[in-house]
Amino acid sequence: MKNRLKVLRAERDWSQQALADRLEVSRQSVNAIETGKYDPSLPLAFRIAEVFGLPIEEIFMPR
Amino acid sequence: MNKPTRTPAYKRYFRRHLVLTAAYLLAVFLTSRFVPDDAEPTPLFVALALLPGIAVIGWIWAMGRLLVELDDEFMRMLEVRKFIVATGVTLGLTSVWGMVELYTTVPRIPIFFVFPIWCAGLMIGTIVNRFAFGTDTGCPR
Numbered sequence: 469m470k471n472r473l474k475v476l477r478a479e480r481d482w483s484q485q486a487l488a489d490r491l492e493v494s495r496q497s498v499n500a501i502e503t504g505k506y507d508p509s510l511p512l513a514f515r516i517a518e519v520f521g522l523p524i525e526e527i528f529m530p531r
Numbered sequence: 532m533n534k535p536t537r538t539p540a541y542k543r544y545f546r547r548h549l550v551l552t553a554a555y556l557l558a559v560f561l562t563s564r565f566v567p568d569d570a571e572p573t574p575l576f577v578a579l580a581l582l583p584g585i586a587v588i589g590w591i592w593a594m595g596r597l598l599v600e601l602d603d604e605f606m607r608m609l610e611v612r613k614f615i616v617a618t619g620v621t622l623g624l625t626s627v628w629g630m631v632e633l634y635t636t637v638p639r640i641p642i643f644f645v646f647p648i649w650c651a652g653l654m655i656g657t658i659v660n661r662f663a664f665g666t667d668t669g670c671p672r
Binding site: 492493494496497499500501505506508509512 | 538602603604605606608663664665666
């Protein structure tokens, strides 16, 4: 899956660690999702959507 | 969340591991002290010889609990991948060596070494994770 995590994070001026803290996961997890190495589970994807205040499909999209 | 190994799940794992390691060392000391070499398998000697093995089962339980208690799904996946690599390494090595033992007179590996081989496999799993994801949990074993 592709995602817009990096762009959305930059718009809010959040570091990977800041986003990780909001999601209650490790910075490594955010990095792995952001770089497309790891696709989050549905519950985590919903949490990410909630943190950014956007629907999931505006954050994640098929390759 | 800070370093993955500073999360409550890892802290609990390290605490359990420390206690179990102390129990293992004590059990090995007691067994070595009170069971003579080449002892007959009397109930007492067998019971004493079982003690270190119980501590090893404790280590396995602690690793299982770590998987259950880890909240971070990516970290859990890295741990599971390490376990799978370690299991593959152990099955591969023991099966291949077992065949060689069957057909030739090479030295027999005591079955006791299966767990240390698996633990060495975890280190290989760490390397595999670093290649695949550029990171690992940083959890020493």
